[in-house]
Amino acid sequence: MPDIINANDLWVTIVTILFALSMIAERIGNMIKLAIPATRSKQLDDESEKKREMLVMIISILCGLLVSFIAGADLFALISKGVLNAADDFHPKAIAGKIFTGFFISLGSKFWHDMLDIVLQFGNLKKFKVKDKQTDLIKSAQESFNQQKPELEQRADIIKPELQQLQGFRGVMIKQSDAFQPEVSLVFSGEQPDKATKAKLTDHFAPAPVNFVTSALK
Amino acid sequence: MELRAGLGVINSATPDKPSHAGTLGGPVYDQQGNLRLLTCFHCVFAGGFDWDSRRISTDHPFVSVNDNGDFKQAAKIIDVMRDPFVDIALLEPLPGHTVNREIGPWGIPKSSRAMTEDERNLTWLKKIGQKDPNITYARFDGFRPYFGDNYEGEQTMFYLRDLLQITSPTVTHFSVVGDSGSFVLDSDNHVVGMIVMGQDHTSFAIKAAPIERNFNIKFAL
Numbered sequence: 107m108p109d110i111i112n113a114n115d116l117w118v119t120i121v122t123i124l125f126a127l128s129m130i131a132e133r134i135g136n137m138i139k140l141a142i143p144a145t146r147s148k149q150l151d152d153e154s155e156k157k158r159e160m161l162v163m164i165i166s167i168l169c170g171l172l173v174s175f176i177a178g179a180d181l182f183a184l185i186s187k188g189v190l191n192a193a194d195d196f197h198p199k200a201i202a203g204k205i206f207t208g209f210f211i212s213l214g215s216k217f218w219h220d221m222l223d224i225v226l227q228f229g230n231l232k233k234f235k236v237k238d239k240q241t242d243l244i245k246s247a248q249e250s251f252n253q254q255k256p257e258l259e260q261r262a263d264i265i266k267p268e269l270q271q272l273q274g275f276r277g278v279m280i281k282q283s284d285a286f287q288p289e290v291s292l293v294f295s296g297e298q299p300d301k302a303t304k305a306k307l308t309d310h311f312a313p314a315p316v317n318f319v320t321s322a323l324k
Numbered sequence: 325m326e327l328r329a330g331l332g333v334i335n336s337a338t339p340d341k342p343s344h345a346g347t348l349g350g351p352v353y354d355q356q357g358n359l360r361l362l363t364c365f366h367c368v369f370a371g372g373f374d375w376d377s378r379r380i381s382t383d384h385p386f387v388s389v390n391d392n393g394d395f396k397q398a399a400k401i402i403d404v405m406r407d408p409f410v411d412i413a414l415l416e417p418l419p420g421h422t423v424n425r426e427i428g429p430w431g432i433p434k435s436s437r438a439m440t441e442d443e444r445n446l447t448w449l450k451k452i453g454q455k456d457p458n459i460t461y462a463r464f465d466g467f468r469p470y471f472g473d474n475y476e477g478e479q480t481m482f483y484l485r486d487l488l489q490i491t492s493p494t495v496t497h498f499s500v501v502g503d504s505g506s507f508v509l510d511s512d513n514h515v516v517g518m519i520v521m522g523q524d525h526t527s528f529a530i531k532a533a534p535i536e537r538n539f540n541i542k543f544a545l
Contacts, residue, residue, distance in 0.1 A: 212400075274343040274501075277476045295343060295475045296501035322473040323366050323522040324346075324504040 117186045121225050123190060125218035127173050128211045135162075135169040149294050165213075165299055173207030180205040226268040247286030254288045258314055262290070265310055273297050276321045295321040325391050325398055327417055328424035329507060330468035332454040334488070335370035337541040339388050347454045347505040348389060348451050349518055350433060351425045352414075352541040359423045360541065363387075365404045368413045369476055375406050377465065387415060399430060402488055406475075409483045409534040411520050414541070418438045429454040430513050435544040436516035436532035438483035439464055439488060449510060450491055451519060462492035462527070464516075471521055471528050480533035488517045488529040499527040507543075513544040 111312045121299075145162050149155040157311070178191040179224045180203030262269075262278045269275050277289040290311045298318050299307070328351035331514045338344060352360050363374075372381030380401055388395035398421045403414040407543020425432050430450070439447065446467040450473055452458050472483035490508065493497040499506065508517040509530045518531030536542060 107394050261507055276344075277478065279479055281479070289350070291474065319474070321357050321501075322471065322523050323364075323475070324499050324501055324522050324527070 114225070114232065116185075117225050118222070118229065119188050120184050121222045123179065123184065124207070125208070125215060125222055127179055128170075128213065128218045129210045129215040130171040130217050132168070134173065135166045138165050138169065150223070161201070166212040166214070167209060168307040170210070170212035171205065173206035174204045174211055179207040179211075180204055181210065188284070193324060205241055222275055247282075251282050251286065251288050258288060258290060258311060261311055269307075272299055273304065274279065276323070279319075283315070289317060290314050291317045292317045293319045293321050295323060325389065325396060326422050326424050327361060327389055327398055329427040330452040330454060330458055331359060331366060331487075332359055332395070332502065333387050333399075333505065334390075334395055335368045336386040336395075336397045337370045337384035337386050338428050342390075342395070343501070345390065345395075345451075345502055346452065347503050347519070348415075349505045350427050350431055350484045350507040350515075350543075351423050352539075352543055353356065354406045354541055354545050356544060358427070359417070360402070361399060361417065361423060362518065362535070362541075363407050363413050363415065364508075364518070365411045365413045366475060366520075367504050368404075368415075372430060375475055375478065375482070376451060378403065378405055380404060402513075403539060405538055406482070407472075407538070408483065411484060412518070412530070412535055412539065426507065427507060427513075427517050430509060432513075433507065433509060433513060433543060434514045435542070436536055437516055438466075438531070438533055439510075439516050447510060449498075449504040449508050449516065451499065451503070451508045453499060453506040453519070455500050455502045460492065460496065462490045462496075462498035465489040465491040465526065468528055471523075473521055477504075484520060484528070484530065486531065486534075487520070488531060492525050492527070494525055497522070497525060497527075503527075 145158055148156050150180060179197060180200045182199060182203040183189050258280045274294040274297045276293040276295050283289045304318060327347060331348045332345040334345040335350045346364050349362040352362050355361055359527050368387050370384040372383040382405045385401050386397050387399050389398040400413040402416045403411055403415050404472040427433050443464050445463055446460055446469050449463040449464050450461045466489050468487045468489045470483040471487055472481040476481050490498050497513050503519050507515050513530050517531050519527055520530050521528040
């Protein structure tokens with residue numbers, strides 16, 4: 107179990123554990139039901155059928171509790187930490203947690219299967235929403251870059267004669283930074299311009315940041 | 325003048341920009357056995373050229389070679405190519421200029437040779453460039469799948485693929501700015517590549533095989 111688990115993953119973990127335990131409890135319950143003649147088949151009169159249903163429910167709860175105690179499945183530890191066992195098995199809170207787990211398990215594997223579907227679908231929905239938001243942000247940053255690029259190219263053209271006089275000047279590149287903002291790269295082979303020239307060039311392209319890059323071409 | 329490996333070379337249209345100069349790599353032979361010279365395309369690039377086609381600039385087809393500090397027009401660009409594997413210009417000496425077939429103190433180079441991964445860190449390579457110290461040695465450091473840079477006048481990075489990686493000891497550089505075009509030789513004087521790019525103490529060279537293939541030339545007869 108990882109130390110840090112996000113909320114959605116935590117619920118997926120809890121529901122998966124309860125689903126697995128409910129399947130075990132259900133299988134044990136079915137075996138007991140089949141072994142007892144009073145619960146094996148439906149009763150014809152309503153009164154007897156209600157009694158049978160009550161008995162089946164009690165068997166299910168008992169099986170749930172049995173599985174829960176054997177597995178040491180403390181609901182509170184599950185919810186708070188995503189772990190199956192509490193540190194102290196005999197703490198009143200841990201015992202209460204196991205009783206609650208037993209009741210939940212007795213709801214049946216179908217219930218927990220459906221619940222798992224819901225939790226997983228909710229998680230996917232959230233992922234799609236985040237993805238859509240990111241796509242929108244990238245799109246708008248791209249549009250903003252496309253709008254600013256011609257102006258920066260124009261400014262590069264204005265200062266080009268001056269740049270070409272500089273020792274080792276190789277070219278200008280206008281590209282998007284890692285943060286999708288426009289940035290200007292002035293490429294020099296070997297020597298870089300002096301501080302004053304760099305400051306002047308930086309001012310010329312402001313507010314776009316200017317990088318002074320050394321060319322890898324030899 | 326005598327054109328020999330290790331001299332500075334630049335497009336005749338830009339003699340006032342020695343910082344753009346590259347190195348005259350050395351002699352090669354075309355299909356008819358004529359002596360030609362090689363350097364990097366980016367060293368002799370000037371207005372009128374086009375990176376992506378093999379169009380020769382009709383305005384600036386000549387190159388000047390460093391003759392004791394003076395750049396003198398001495399050769400003509402007869403073919404250029406930059407694709408993902410090469411960045412090369414093929415030069416023909418102008419009448420009145422001769423080609424020295426030797427490379428520095430090592431004599432006439434032997435045919436090309438392909439380096440193998442097994443030779444990494446074991447094989448020492450050498451080159452002669454136009455900058456001081458012009459003769460340098462370093463170890464072959466395997467292959468670099470790709471390495472790129474901004475070529476003049478372009479807005480995006482261009483990446484060359486499948487390069488030889490040569491790493492020099494930390495206190496020296498195998499190649500410096502201006503060494504592009506230098507032939508890289510092994511200890512037996514086989515040509516293994518040609519310097520094109522570098523970063524810190526690592527130099528990158530174009531392999532000899534794609535150069536021969538693309539220009540239909542040979543490093544030795």
